[in-house]
Amino acid sequence: MTNLERKLRAMFLHDNLKIFSGSSNPALAGAVCKYLGIPVGGANVDKFPDGEKVIRVEDDVRGRDCFVLQSTCKPVDEHLVELLIYLDCLRRASARRITAVIPYFGYARQDRKDEGRVPITAKLVANMIVTAGADRVLAIDLHAHQLQGFFDIPVDHLTGELVLSRYFRDKKIDNLTVISPDVGNIKTAAKYASHLGGDLAIVHKRRFSGSEVQASEIIGEVKGRNILMCDDIIATAGTVCSAASLVKDRGAAKIYVGATHGILAGAAMENLAEAPIDEIVVTDTIPLSGQAEKSGRVRVLSVSGMLGEAIKRIHRNESVSSLFNNV
Numbered sequence: 001m002t003n004l005e006r007k008l009r010a011m012f013l014h015d016n017l018k019i020f021s022g023s024s025n026p027a028l029a030g031a032v033c034k035y036l037g038i039p040v041g042g043a044n045v046d047k048f049p050d051g052e053k054v055i056r057v058e059d060d061v062r063g064r065d066c067f068v069l070q071s072t073c074k075p076v077d078e079h080l081v082e083l084l085i086y087l088d089c090l091r092r093a094s095a096r097r098i099t100a101v102i103p104y105f106g107y108a109r110q111d112r113k114d115e116g117r118v119p120i121t122a123k124l125v126a127n128m129i130v131t132a133g134a135d136r137v138l139a140i141d142l143h144a145h146q147l148q149g150f151f152d153i154p155v156d157h158l159t160g161e162l163v164l165s166r167y168f169r170d171k172k173i174d175n176l177t178v179i180s181p182d183v184g185n186i187k188t189a190a191k192y193a194s195h196l197g198g199d200l201a202i203v204h205k206r207r208f209s210g211s212e213v214q215a216s217e218i219i220g221e222v223k224g225r226n227i228l229m230c231d232d233i234i235a236t237a238g239t240v241c242s243a244a245s246l247v248k249d250r251g252a253a254k255i256y257v258g259a260t261h262g263i264l265a266g267a268a269m270e271n272l273a274e275a276p277i278d279e280i281v282v283t284d285t286i287p288l289s290g291q292a293e294k295s296g297r298v299r300v301l302s303v304s305g306m307l308g309e310a311i312k313r314i315h316r317n318e319s320v321s322s323l324f325n326n327v
Contacts, residue, residue, distance in 0.1 A: 007069050010118060018061055018095075019316050021154045022070030022086060024079040028103065028284050028304060029069040041066070045082065053082055055089050065315050066095040067138075069307075072106035072125075075284045080125065083130040084150050091133030099314060103285035103303065104261050108143040109233075111150075126150035138310055140285055140303060141232040141260040142186040148218030156320045158310055160232070160260025160283050161188070165195045167281060168228060175253070177225040181243040185231055192209065192230050199225070203243040209248075216246075223251035229287070234259040234282065237268040241275035248276040261285050262300075272297060 020041035023028030029144055033040045042058035068090065070083040083100060090098045106172065110121035137155045142148065148155040176198030180189035186202060193200040201220025229240055234257070244255050255277050262282030264272075269291050272280060281299045282288075285319050292298050306323065313320050 014135045015309075016064050018059060018064050018065065018066045018099075020057070020086060022068060022079065022082050024073055024082075025069065025103065025284070025287055026240060027287065028071075028302070028307075030300045031284075031302055031304035032069065032308045032311065035305055036312060043086075053085055054083050055079075057089055057093055061090055062094040062168060065097050065099075067099045067101050067311055069101040069103070071104040071286055072102060073104050074084070074265070076106040083294045084128055084307070085156035087129065087134050089153065097135045098133055099136040099138055099311075100129055101138045101307065101311070103140050103307065105139050108147055111144050111147055122147055123150045133216065136314070138307070138314065139305075140283075143232055147161055154171075156279050156310060156314065157305075158306060158320075158323070160190060160258075160285070160303065161195075161230075162306050163283055163303055163324065164258045164260070164281065166302055168192075168256065169196055171256075172224050173198075173228065173254075173256070176227050177220065177222055177227055177252075178245060179203060179220075179222070179227050179229045179243060181229050181231055181239045185235065188230060188232070192228065196228070197244075198228065201202070203246060203249075217252060218246060222247045225252055227252045227255045228258065230253070230258040233261045233263060234268065235255045235281075236266045237264070237271040237275070241271045242278070244277050245302075246277045254278045259283075262288060262292065262298060264289055269295055269297075 019033050020043050023045055027053050028115050029040055033323045044056045045055050054253045064133060068086045070079060087098055087100060107121045107125045113120060120286045130147045130151060136153055137151055141160050142157060148157055171210060176187050176196060178185045178193040178200055180202045190200055201218055201222055204217040229243060234240060240257050256279045257277050258281045280297055283303045285303060310320050
C-alpha cells in the first residue's frame with residue numbers, strides 16, 4: 001500500500017468516526033481526539049431555566065460510527081442523564097453504531113444485594129444505557145469484572161493497570177512489595193507484582209462505615225521494603241490511609257499509592273495529607289477536584305492514549321484485548 005493510499009484510507013476512516021464529549025471530562029475527550037488526529041464532534045449542550053438539559057448534535061452522524069465520552073462522576077446523576085440524552089440523540093439522528101465511552105462508571109459499587117430491600121443500581125444503570133441507544137460500551141476498571149455481564153451489549157473493559165504499571169516500572173523501585181489494601185483486590189495486586197517484579201502482601205481490614213476503615217493485620221513481609229498499593233478507586237481514602245499507617249508501623253520504607261479513579265470525595269485529601277504516603281498517582285478518568293489540584297500531592301497520568309487506541313481498534317473492527325499484551 002502506497003503512502004497516498006494509506007492517507008486516503010485514514011481520511012475515510014476518520015470521516016466516518018465521530019467522537020463527542022459530555023460535560024464531565026472535556027479535557028480527556030480533547031486529548032483522545034488529539035491522539036487520533038480528529039476534532040471533537042460538534043454539539044451544543046444547554047439547560048432550560050428549570051434545569052432540564054437539551055443536546056443538539058451539530059455534525060452529520062447519519063451512517064457514522066459515533067462515540068460519546070462521559071464519566072458518570074460527580075454530580076453523578078446529572079452526568080448520567082446527560083449521557084442517556086446524548087445516546088438517544090445520536091440514535092434518532094441515524095448513527096450507524098453508538099459506543100458509550102465511560103472512563104468512570106458511577107454506581108459500579110452497587111452491584112449486588114448485600115442486605116434486604118436494597119437495589120442493584122449498577123444493573124439498573126446498565127439497562128438505561130442500553131435502552132437509550134448504546135450498541136457498545138467501552139469502560140475502564142468497572143470495580144468488578146462481572147459488571148460486564150450487566151450489559152446486554154458488547155463491553156470492552158480496559159484497566160488503568162496498563163498506564164500505572166508503566167509509570168511505576170519506569171521509577172525502577174527496588175525492594176518492592178505490592179500490597180493489596182483489602183482481600184478483594186488480591187488479583188489486581190498480584191498482577192502488579194508480576195509486572196513489576198515485586199513481592200506480594202495483603203492487608204486485612206475491617207469496615208465500620210462508608211468512611212471508617214481499620215487495617216488490622218498484614219500477610220507478608222514489609223519491613224525495610226518499598227511499598228506500592230494499587231486499587232481501582234480512591235474515594236474517601238480510608239482504606240489506603242489505614243493500610244499505609246499499618247505498613248509504616250511495621251517498618252516499611254517508602255509508600256506509593258496508585259489508583260485508576262481518583263474520586264477523592266469527602267475528607268479524602270485531609271486523610272491523605274495525614275497518612276505516611278510518599279506519592280499518590282491517579283489517572284484522568286475523573287477530573288481532579290479543586291482541593292486535590294491545589295494540594296499538589298496527587299500526580300495525574302492520562303489514559304487518553306489507551307482510550308484513543310481502543311477507539312481506533314473498535315472503529316476498525318480490530319482486537320482490543322491485544323492492548324493488554326503491552327503491559
